[in-house]
Amino acid sequence: MKQKGSALIIILILILLTVIGFFVYRDYLGPKGTILGPFVPSPTATADPTADWKTYTSTIRGIGFSFKYPQNLYYTEDPNFGPAFFDIADKDKDPRTVVSKFEVTINDLGEDFDKLYSLADNTVISVDKPMIGYKETKLKNTTLGNQKAVRYEVSFTNNNATYYIMHVLTKMNNRFIEIHTSNDGTPKDEYDDFKATFDQILSTFKFTETTPAGSAVPGTDCLYQGKTYQNGVSVPSVDKCNTCSCENGQVACTTMACL
DSSP states (O other), X not given: OHHHHHHHHXXXXXXXXXXXXXXXXXXXXXXXXXXXXXXXXXOOOOOOTTTTOEEEEEEETTXXXXXXXXXXXXXXXXXXXXEEEEEGGGTTSOGGGOOOSEEEEEESOOSOHHHHHHSOTTEEEEESOSSTTOEEEEEEEEEEXXXXXXXXXXXXXXXXXXXXXXXXXXXXXXXXXXXXXXXXXXXXXXXXXXXXXXXXXXXXXEEEEEOOTTSOOTTOOEEETTEEEOTTSEEOOSSSSSOEEEETTEEEEOOOOOO
């Protein structure tokens, strides 16, 4: 009986050693005895969601920039201020009834950028101005095309519904560059749905060239009453009441009634 018991114990030990040897070989030894260490799965490549997007490139008011945008959008362009992008499903509709998805604007006037940038995250900038339910909140500091930028949100109430506008603002060469969702505001559900796409658009934004405000830009200076004015500078008005400026080769003036 003792011999049979000893033989059974030896067999169990051999089986246990075989199982241990198998796992050691599988996890730590290659076919040639090279120590591999624990199995680590290979990383899976992440597809670029913007790979099949279109690219927009332009120079407005001496600021050159480019970015990618989804295939299902189209744009119209104001050469003095920037492009607005719309859902392609709305292309044949009355333009007066269509709301943009997002816009890029370049202006000589804008928010006090340095003050905004210095504020803490999630600071409410203004409330109930200029309309009931209006609130402007600085969300955080960020970047736009490798330039420091501020991300802030506007919300307002209209017909018992709340609408939102997302802004990302930067300042370069005394000009304000801003990319924002529709100025008409977007309902909360649509606004939330578009945020991821908006962030992907921002991630592709690049500045390509810059010309300081007031500098000569080839083909955009204005000849007015025998004098040449550089693009973006003020031009004296004839009536001394309205204000004028040189905008890409054309003198543009306000049309206020003069008393």
